[in-house]
Amino acid sequence: MRIAVDGMGGDNAPQEIVAGSVLAAREMDARIVLVGDQNLLRAELDKHPHVPSGVSIHHAGSFIRMDESAAVSIRKKKDSSVSICADLAKEGVVDAFVTAGHTGAAVVASTLKLRMLEGIERPGIGIVLPTLGDTPTLLIDVGANIDTKPAHLYQYALMGDVYFRYILRKNRPSVGILNIGEEETKGTEYIKEAHQLLNKSRLHFIGNVEGRDIFNGKVDIVVCDGFVGNVVLKVSESIADVISKLLKAELKRSAITMLGALLAKPAFDALKREVDYSEYGGAPLLGIDGNCIISHGSSNARAIKNAIRRAGEFVKYEINQHIVEAVRSSE
């Protein structure tokens, strides 16, 4: 198995990307192709005493900055690291690619170069979120497509079902549509139409769910338009951060509460691990005819390693093949 990694994407590139790739190459039976400026990447690799032989470098002459337009930059910068990752996937040189860079650029490059799977109209980014329940929740779409139609929500549910069954290992995962109330009469017109489509499907559709149900473990897969999903994701990340900052400030107010915090530290650390995005691997761009895993912009080596592992799982369990079969048998 060969996996390309965008060596130039993300806040901590290339250092953490290279470190994560080295970690992954040690743990996995896969060849890792680091894509980006060969001098920079070589210098980073040289910092690691024992680089597994499966790690190689593929030069890319440029990269896409976070403030660039996705569509324009993919058209103009044909030698950008993420473009070349998608090219390598298209040509079959690699089986999958991982990027922590410009999400929009990854979506545009994947959609243009790899095209969509048969029967899937739009891509959706599916992110795994921790919950109070036994299994995490898969939220699709968190920002690949903001012009969402009822059929797209239905297709997200189909793809999420495959993801959940093969990767998260749960049979008949439940699916809900993110809405502002549980009643069938609630919400916008396109949500009501998606409701009809899902009601008629063979999926384990439990109806509308609300914002609070994403984290309480009530439902396995939550589908929504990319605008709402993106806002939800960013709000969620920031609240965890805000609560942690506010609590730290309060704990510092007295010696006793500081001592308490010190004693309670193992619990704080455990909680941090539990809600740490880097533990959950990257988010697949579902629906494209290829395997693209998008990792958080602030990914550290551990997050990159987990994203590469997830990419490996997508290849190993032939997720796209199963999606195409699911689409066909649903028609």
Add this chain to the structure above:
Amino acid sequence: MRIAVDGMGGDNAPQEIVAGSVLAAREMDARIVLVGDQNLLRAELDKHPHVPSGVSIHHAGSFIRMDESAAVSIRKKKDSSVSICADLAKEGVVDAFVTAGHTGAAVVASTLKLRMLEGIERPGIGIVLPTLGDTPTLLIDVGANIDTKPAHLYQYALMGDVYFRYILRKNRPSVGILNIGEEETKGTEYIKEAHQLLNKSRLHFIGNVEGRDIFNGKVDIVVCDGFVGNVVLKVSESIADVISKLLKAELKRSAITMLGALLAKPAFDALKREVDYSEYGGAPLLGIDGNCIISHGSSNARAIKNAIRRAGEFVKYEINQHIVEAVRSSE
């Protein structure tokens, strides 16, 4: 000043509603009219040893359950507590009303009976959220209107500006549009149009903001469509709850972390107060020609008291008058 309170609305009605009304009547120079089943309300009032003379009961023969359709129930249940609250406001018997009941019913009753303010097309619920900054953020709309047009977002900003200046006491509050990126080119078409409207306005418009900016104190007023706002609100509430539950479970794992938690308790309590919705008063339904304050469904007496206080502030500072003036001078 007279304020009607929906005695039958909310998870803890009538007990906490009556208790909150008694608290408010003690603190404020206002007459409180409790609206609902007179026998139930009288029995609740009788539990309080010293009921201020300003508290009275207005009978309502029914109330609207949470699972009823807002539009249907307001049309059919003309004697429901929230309908009668709106009637009393329309007839000028009271200056404002507060409800912790069915939000949709409160919106429909207010819109139908009180109508909109001159120049405002749709109502918006504005909620005050705690932030890392010095002032809270006002998020509008969190669910009054899910068929949102660019002009509505602009009007929410105008109304939020008045709210912030007169109630939250900050001159020239900043306004942002909730979007999936800061760049002007990002987002849906209606957001781009709202951007144009706000750019041309006299408001302190700072452009697009992202989900994370709601809680980091970067912006004072965030406008969004009611669907997104409602999801954001429910996600935010649930995350605080989930983090607290996960942390409690982790703290219980060892005697040392439990001791730590005990010592750190004052800090946890302070944080809880800081993020407690009941401290922030109710959420005004902005844009109607009257004063309706919507309180959280799970409101306790303290939250109801604060919502009644907020209703009093709306009357005292003539917020609607200022909104109409702001609309006129913006044309």
